[in-house]
Amino acid sequence: MTKVIAPNWWRDPRCHFGKLTKDSPLLTQRQDLQPTIEFIVTELALPAGARILDLCCGPGRYCIELAHRGFAVVGIDLNERYVALASQVAEQDGVRAQFLAGDMREIPFVDHFDAVINVGTSFGFFADQADDQRAIHAVARALKPGGTFLLEMANRDYYLKNFQRKDWRTLKDSSVITVRREFDYTRSRMNVTFERFGKGQVKEQWAHSWRAYTLAEIVAVLERSGLVLSRVFGNWQRAEYSVDSSRMVVISKKRAAVSA
Numbered sequence: 704m705t706k707v708i709a710p711n712w713w714r715d716p717r718c719h720f721g722k723l724t725k726d727s728p729l730l731t732q733r734q735d736l737q738p739t740i741e742f743i744v745t746e747l748a749l750p751a752g753a754r755i756l757d758l759c760c761g762p763g764r765y766c767i768e769l770a771h772r773g774f775a776v777v778g779i780d781l782n783e784r785y786v787a788l789a790s791q792v793a794e795q796d797g798v799r800a801q802f803l804a805g806d807m808r809e810i811p812f813v814d815h816f817d818a819v820i821n822v823g824t825s826f827g828f829f830a831d832q833a834d835d836q837r838a839i840h841a842v843a844r845a846l847k848p849g850g851t852f853l854l855e856m857a858n859r860d861y862y863l864k865n866f867q868r869k870d871w872r873t874l875k876d877s878s879v880i881t882v883r884r885e886f887d888y889t890r891s892r893m894n895v896t897f898e899r900f901g902k903g904q905v906k907e908q909w910a911h912s913w914r915a916y917t918l919a920e921i922v923a924v925l926e927r928s929g930l931v932l933s934r935v936f937g938n939w940q941r942a943e944y945s946v947d948s949s950r951m952v953v954i955s956k957k958r959a960a961v962s963a
């Protein structure tokens with residue numbers, strides 16, 4: 704791999720997340736979201752008006768759909784552009800949701816939420832694994848005792864079994880994006896570089912890197928912050944989790960307060 708990936712690549716506004724909204728509607732896509740929203744409401748057994756935090760909410764598509772269902776939603780994302788876009792869409796839709804620009808390691812709430820969600824592989828970016836743990840610690844702190852955390856991310860076992868070193872896709876303007884992946888076994892990181900070609904020339908390059916977790920590793924991270932596994936699925940359609948599930952949907956609970 705020729706390009707060195709900056710440890711804080713996720714802070715760079717030119718990083719992959721920004722590209723997603725510019726080049727494809729992936730992060731703003733809402734029409735296919737209803738079954739996923741239904742899953743969240745049912746599996747988390749959310750009571751009417753429950754307080755929900757969407758951590759790393761992007762442009763707020765999950766928040767807005769949950770707000771439409773009457774939940775009290777807060778979305779947090781590092782990217783100020785996404786937060787502004789999310790507030791704008793909520794206003795257009797006539798729903799109330801609060802959006803805050805901030806880092807997932809510093810959630811400014813304590814014992815507040817009935818549920819926290821972190822979806823669409825929005826975890827594992829930090830260079831130091833201790834920062835991943837800090838983020839989960841902040842989640843546990845923000846939850847009410849007995850509150851639920853839903854984490855939906857890529858399954859390391861699947862990615863290694865089905866490793867695709869190269870990939871490409873064509874955009875609407877007929878430019879082509881090539882994707883090259885390398886797996887760093889010493890750090891369990893997927894390092895990915897992207898190149899956009901137009902008229903045979905490289906127009907843009909960018910990269911990202913994320914720590915790939917096995918289910919057992921993620922359960923250990925959750926437990927260290929006092930979150931106890933309650934259920935796991937292989938996708939939003941409730942497939943059984945296995946090495947053949949590309950995703951893992953991990954539901955855990957903060958221990959209820961013990962009365963003296």
Ligand SMILES: C[S@@+](CC[C@H](N)C(=O)[O-])C[C@H]1O[C@@H](n2cnc3c(N)ncnc32)[C@H](O)[C@@H]1O
Nearest residue numbers: 713720759760761780781782806807822823825
């Ligand atoms: C793959 S996107 C998913 C967005 C959203 N969950 C969705 O599925 O539509 C990951 C998001 O994480 C955000 N992010 C990355 N690092 C972050 C951090 N340290 N704190 C808060 N948000 C962060 C990015 O800005 C981006 O919006």
